[in-house]
Amino acid sequence: MAQLWGGRFTKETDELVYRFNASISFDQKFYEQDIRGSIAHVKMLAKQGILTEAERDQIIEGLEGIRVDVEEGTLHITEEYEDIHSFVETKLIERIGDAGKKLHTGRSRNDQVALDMKLYTRDEIKALDELLKDLLEVILQIMKQSTEVYMPGFTHLQKAQPITLAHHMGAYFEMFKRDRLRLKDIRARMNLCPLGAGALAGTTYPLDREYTAQLLEFDGPTLNSMDSVSDRDYLIELLSAMSTMMMHLSRFSEEVIIWNSNEYQFVDIDDAYSTGSSIMPQKKNPDIAELIRGKTGRVYGALMSLLTTMKGIPLAYNKDMQEDKELVFDAIDTTKECIALFTGMLRTLKFHDKRMEDSAKHGFTNATDAADYLVNHGIPFRDAHGIVGRLVLYCIEKNISLDEMSLAEFQAISPAFEEDIYDAISMKTCVEMRNTIGAPGKQAMEAVIAQEEAYLSGK
Numbered sequence: 068m069a070q071l072w073g074g075r076f077t078k079e080t081d082e083l084v085y086r087f088n089a090s091i092s093f094d095q096k097f098y099e100q101d102i103r104g105s106i107a108h109v110k111m112l113a114k115q116g117i118l119t120e121a122e123r124d125q126i127i128e129g130l131e132g133i134r135v136d137v138e139e140g141t142l143h144i145t146e147e148y149e150d151i152h153s154f155v156e157t158k159l160i161e162r163i164g165d166a167g168k169k170l171h172t173g174r175s176r177n178d179q180v181a182l183d184m185k186l187y188t189r190d191e192i193k194a195l196d197e198l199l200k201d202l203l204e205v206i207l208q209i210m211k212q213s214t215e216v217y218m219p220g221f222t223h224l225q226k227a228q229p230i231t232l233a234h235h236m237g238a239y240f241e242m243f244k245r246d247r248l249r250l251k252d253i254r255a256r257m258n259l260c261p262l263g264a265g266a267l268a269g270t271t272y273p274l275d276r277e278y279t280a281q282l283l284e285f286d287g288p289t290l291n292s293m294d295s296v297s298d299r300d301y302l303i304e305l306l307s308a309m310s311t312m313m314m315h316l317s318r319f320s321e322e323v324i325i326w327n328s329n330e331y332q333f334v335d336i337d338d339a340y341s342t343g344s345s346i347m348p349q350k351k352n353p354d355i356a357e358l359i360r361g362k363t364g365r366v367y368g369a370l371m372s373l374l375t376t377m378k379g380i381p382l383a384y385n386k387d388m389q390e391d392k393e394l395v396f397d398a399i400d401t402t403k404e405c406i407a408l409f410t411g412m413l414r415t416l417k418f419h420d421k422r423m424e425d426s427a428k429h430g431f432t433n434a435t436d437a438a439d440y441l442v443n444h445g446i447p448f449r450d451a452h453g454i455v456g457r458l459v460l461y462c463i464e465k466n467i468s469l470d471e472m473s474l475a476e477f478q479a480i481s482p483a484f485e486e487d488i489y490d491a492i493s494m495k496t497c498v499e500m501r502n503t504i505g506a507p508g509k510q511a512m513e514a515v516i517a518q519e520e521a522y523l524s525g526k
């Protein structure tokens with residue numbers, strides 16, 4: 068057992084207590100951030116005359132050596148240390164001797180861990196954002212190729228009106244774009260440096276907190292030392308943003324699962340993203356989409372868990388807060404993995420354009436347009452609605468689609484129908500007539516695609 072605080076204790080910590088309390092098994096994940104924070108801290112201590120320049124250089128060299136050795140696998144982070152902070156400090160003292168004992172001057176593990184977690188989260192926000200950007204690029208690619216691929220649009224999972232595949236994909240584009248904006252907001256709000264807050268009440272040393280903040284690329288120091296060591300809001304915000312990303316991925320996965328079913332056959336999931344059944348030879352299962360849908364619960368769970376952990380904690384730091392790490396690490400890893408896998412699955416997904424268009428035709432998705440046709444021929448909308456209802460009933464009985472009716476059959480139900488009805492209710496016309504901003508018409512879609520393209524290229 069290696070810990071930093073034996074002085075006032077008379078008994079060894081019980082083994083079970085030690086393990087229960089220790090965090091090294093998971094906080095080793097941010098060893099790099101811990102070292103980065105320490106380097107900034109000693110630079111500031113030397114600038115303020117609290118350490119000599121020689122001590123500063125010795126400590127920095129020692130810390131960098133530890134980082135390189137851990138990275139290269141020649142130094143192992145082992146569980147005999149209580150946490151990553153103890154590990155780094157103990158190794159430093161072993162390597163450089165007395166100067167190493169000065170590293171922790173004017174610092175507490177409370178502000179240290181607050182800093183490490185912020186640095187880690189900031190790095191991960193960047194990684195998440197890049198993954199979302201890759202996904203958006205794949206979605207946009209599909210959009211560009213499918214402004215004339217007609218398919219049914221659904222409400223209540225009932226075929227409603229015809230849309231295009233580009234339009235359907237465009238809905239997800241908006242969702243993941245908002246996810247990126249949320250990440251940007253969180254980063255902007257969290258980007259204040261807690262280092263220098265000490266255990267809770269600052270320190271008596273003349274620390275230059277502006278300087279450390281600047282070295283670590285923060286917008287400035289946090290303004291209340293008690294809040295600095297006990298703020299976990301940004302983690303809750305990130306868990307909430309990741310929950311929303313997972314909810315989006317889960318909805319998209321659900322659609323892929325439905326579209327891939329034998330009943331729909333709108334898409335084929337690539338073999339690389341499907342799995343077989345051990346008993347039923349004919350099966351190709353959408354396991355990856357199902358797993359992404361399933362893992363959503365895990366990320367929601369982390370959000371609920373941290374909110375609950377934080378709700379009864381008096382100021383300032385309390386050990387409960389150590390519980391933030393495993394939850395956040397797991398949620399970040401899960402979300403990143405799911406975005407990456409979904410992107411791969413979508414990139415290789417095969418769309419069956421003809422099946423989608425046939426499905427739109429046979430679902431009477433053009434019924435609203437048939438009614439609008441009658442309105443344009445002088446029939447009040449409520450009457451037109453009734454007439455088209457009768458047309459639909461007739462088609463259901465005969466098992467045909469609206470455009471498979473003869474003109475005589477149309478006219479038997481309403482004499483207002485003329486030869487141009489076929490053009491008016493074709494999938495193409497139904498979609499192309501919808502050209503308001505955000506609608507599926509090709510012209511409207513192309514304008515949106517151009518905007519999204521500019522957004523992705525950072526203009």
Ligand code: ARG
Nearest residue numbers: 090150176177180386388389
């Ligand atoms: N492992 C602790 C955590 O993750 C580090 C801070 C420890 N501070 C303390 N006063 N015991 O929160």
